[in-house]
Amino acid sequence: MDTKLSVVINEKKTSIQFDNHHGGITIFNNNDTKNLLDEACIYFLLKNNTIIDIGKTGLTALFEDSDFQKIIVITPPWDIELDYLEILFIEEAEKNGLSLKNIQQENRNIPANSLKNVTKYKELLLLVLETFGYHFFQKQEPTAPPAAKPKHAKARHKWSKEISQIEFFIDSRESKATVLWHKRNEMLLKAGATMMKEPPLNKDGSLGFSARFGEKIREDHKDKIKNFVTTEDLILKSVNEVGLFLYFGGTNSWLELKDADGKSIDAWTIVE
Template sequence: MELTLKIQESTAQIQTPDQKLTIQFLPIFEAVQADVVQLYTDKKGKWHLMTEVLPEEMHRCLAIQLQEAEMEIFRRVIANEFFKGEYAIPAHYQKEYQPIVEQITAILRPFAIQFDGKPTRPGQKAQHRFKKEFATIPFYVDDFNSKATIYWQKRNEFRILAGATLVPEAPLNKDGSLGFGARFALTLRQEQADKIKDNVTTEDIILKSVNEVGHFLYFAGTNSWLVLKDENGKTIDEYSVVK
């Protein structure tokens, strides 16, 4: 693999020949940037993916730039691949960005950089297995100003009982635009519009996954496997994760 390397006093930059992919080694981030994937280590050397808040402590910093890319989606692919994210990614984006993720891994390997939480195989995430006994267990959401009761009644079928409270306003990007997750959530709500009144469901609603449930109820933004809980606080992840 041929790369261009530029080294300055406190920074370094690696770039592919087509200039599509750029990786920068920096001492610190001054601000959160929407058009760059930002990663940093804590004092224990553990890598983290920058979110919307600038951390107080950063020891090593990496900035990944990808030209002509949907950066929010690419950031979510990175989160799924290396940081146990559970984002729903359209198949065509996954196909487009997965080779780039593998390229980044190959570039960083000689620098002894491997992000914590990386699955054992490319693209592998936590796996969850449905069991018939789950169908009778009510799981609850009572977070992010949303309340709902959900039954996992079949492998790819989740029933949200009527009376669920939806978060009314979609979160916006810093530039005021709707992010991919918000657009996906609004599409789900539009498909069920006849069963929603004043942000409360009037009939039971069937969705295909925990991710869809999270997007539909509260615009996701977190690992919904850890949000849905039974009456004793046991998460749906604890019930179903394959160890």
């Protein structure tokens, strides 16, 4: 089946739109993450035209420490679930030996009634990307041995009913808080949490990517904050989001949350 595309190219980006409102692809020839702040999309980060990171935009996007040169943005149509498309692309990359950073997906189950539609769309995107020279495999020298397939690109953590009953404490980077991983996709931050007052700045005096996301989360919950102390219990989406909210990230929050005996939430939940 033929696919009709509308393509616009300039020195900064290449915009590819599918017909029939079927989404599109934008290839940015720079590493300016401002392009991702408000866009609901899947992103690929590339170094030397090799994909090094895959994720979706929103509060879980964490890649300010990544060394990349280009960004590819996938904007799917309304009937394609962003989470499921991200899962398929991550699995495609791992299957082909790509080593990815900052993977946020922990639950990779896709409902059967969605799998066929999302897979078909992913295959269409792969066809277009490969036509434009972007491939889901690691380039190798002809004489080099094939890259070993990694077990997992990032540590994976598993929620359980047992974990939901454990209080974890943060005392780091000017912040003190009590947190429970009380549901699979929810972290409960207890009232009275103390927050870092000022975000760290880049060398040029600008806000980093994590700091900007941290400020956005704070803005979303500003009615429950007074003098940098939370006045009510808050629900956040992940361990990383807790770190962004309290101290603008900058460290591995899985190691910062510890129980009363000093055992980290990472040690409690990591999947070997």
